[in-house]
Amino acid sequence: MTLTSGGIITFSNTYTPIPVPLVTAPILISPTATSITTSSAILGANVTSNGGAPITVRGTCWGTTNNPTTNCIPQGGTTTGIFSHSRTGLPTGTPIYYRGYATNSAGLTGYSSSGLFTTLWxxxxxxxxxxxxxxxxxxxxxxxxxxxxxxxxxxxxxxxxxxxxxxxxxxxxxxxxxxxxxxxxxxxxxxxxxxxxxxxxxxxxxxxxxxxxxxxxxxxxxxxxxxxxxxxxxxxxxxxATSGTLTTPNCSIPAGSSSCTSTVSWSIANPVAPSNVSQNGTSFSSASSGAMTRTLSYGSSPFTLFSNATTLVSNTAIASCVTGTSWNGSSCVVAPVFSCTGVTPSSATIYAGDDTGLVMNTPKTYSATNTATKCQFSCNTGSSWNGTSCVVPTCGDSVCNGTETLLTCPRDCKAQVIQF
Known part of the structure; x- marks a missing residue:
């Protein structure tokens, strides 16, 4: 306020302007990518300025072209400075462009320059x-x-x-x-x-x-x-497939023996170890093929061919007595020959090595292992039964029989009455 010479008071308004801060987008530098895998990486950047307004969000973006604005995720911080965070879901074996971003309270967003890396594949x-x-x-x-x-x-x-x-x-x-x-x-x-x-x-x-x-x-x-x-x-x-052949010939036991030998042969196609061939349940060879002479006792001997514990073939070899012999329980022996001729049983003639115990016109059984002959006999012509055996009659035995007559043996034969 000023008082003039004319008594007039004048007013003037003088002031100094106060500058208003200019708000800009945040400034970011130095994008980083570490710990790169087939589908992830740790991405980050450095916020060097908030642009004149507080930071409300910061994070990273990635894409397959330069300067990406997609796939942006906040890191969680709201300050300036260096930050980083893990990003997942990246395509494997792919070039990835990435950069940091930050937004301030004025709604302005700034980005760092772009970096580039390739995910592992x-x-x-x-x-x-x-x-x-x-x-x-x-x-x-x-x-x-x-x-x-x-x-x-x-x-x-x-x-x-x-x-x-x-x-x-x-x-x-x-x-x-x-x-x-x-x-x-x-x-x-x-x-x-x-x-x-x-x-x-x-x-x-x-x-x-x-x-x-x-x-x-x-x-x-x-x-x-x-x-x-x-x-x-x-x-x-x-x-x-695994298959096998097993040959087990029979054999004949000679007289006086209790066993015979047989050449057993075998062969396995496509064998699988262990292989073995057994006789009577006892293994005697582990070869997948071969031939071997085996001793067979009287009767049946089972043979089995195995491959890897699997039965391929089972055969039986038989040892029997040679013709003309028979088994007596311990060996093959020559059997007695008994035969009857004539009409059996009423009027048969017996030929035997032993007639002990014969009874006239009574069947007698001669037996040996595997044989049995029964004959009813009568004495041969010219002989007679004396109660024990068949004998040729002789004069003086007080019996007129056989071929004896009054003329040939008067003592034994009485006079004959001839009727006319």
Whole structure:
């Protein structure tokens, strides 16, 4: 306020302007990417200025093109300075552009420059299966080489699925899952996976392996490609059956002996150890083929050919007494010959080495092992029964019999009355 000479008071308004701060987007520098895997990395940046307003959110963005504004996730901090956080779900084996971002309370967002890295990649494939032959009913171990391509290792063990099938692969006959060791980080690593299977029958079967798969085709290793885990082809496997032949000839026991010998021969096709051939339940050879002279006792001797405890063939060899002999319980002996001639039994003539105990016109049985002869006998012409045996009559025995007459033996024969 000013008083002039004219007595007039005047007013003036003088002030100094106060500057208002200008709010800008936050400033970020130095994007970082560490701990890169097949599908994750730790991303970060450095917020050097909040742009004149408090930071409300900061984080990182990634994409497959430069200066990404997608896949942005906050890190959680609201201050300036260096920050980082883990990002997952990245595509494997893919170039990834990334950068940091921050937004202040004025709603302004700033970005760092872009960085670039490539996620690691991993691919597992299964090779052809070996062996290509097997024996039906016998467990066989099958193997496949699992190859790891890529810039990282599996990090852990994984499953390998083995499938076993006949010609039609629409429905797999059987499967086995083998736990496979982890493969290290070398660019091209391999490991052998194995599984055992027993084919039920002979013929042509097929096998393939599928890396990082269980029976439900579910894997645990993140791969660049998931559709090439199985072998490109089904490996044909020729399955054969084990069979055998066993020859066990019979033999004849000579007189005076209790046994005879027989040459036993055998052969096993496609043998599986242990093999053995036995007689009467006792093994006498473990060879898969051969011939051997064996002693047979009187009667039957069972022989059996085995392969891997499985009975292939069973035969029986018989030892019997040679013709003209018979078994007496301990050996083969010559049997007595008994025969009757004439009319049996009323008027037979007996020829025997021993007539002890003969009774006129009474059957007598002569017996030996395996033989029995019964004859009813009468004395030969010219002989007569004296109560004990057949004898030729002689004069003086007071009996007129046989060929005796009054003329030839008057003592024994009385006078004959002739009637006219």
């Amino acid at each position: 991993l691919d597992l494939t299964a090779g052809a299966v070996t062996p290509t032959t097997a024996i039906a009913g016998v467990p066989t171990t099958f193997s496949s080489t699992i190859t790891k391509n890529g810039t990282t290792g599996t990090g852990a063990s994984f499953n390998t699925l083995f499938q076993f099938d006949d010609v039609d692969h629409s429905t797999v006959f059987a499967s086995q899952v083998a736990v496979t060791p982890a493969i290290n980080v070398i660019p091209l690593g391999t490991v052998v996976a194995s599984a055992s299977y027993t084919f039920p029958s002979a013929g042509t079967w097929y096998v393939r392996a599928c890396a990082d798969n269980n029976a439900a085709f579910i894997g645990t290793i993140l791969e660049w490609q998931e559709g090439n885990n199985c072998g490109a082809i089904w490996t044909p496997v020729t399955v054969v």
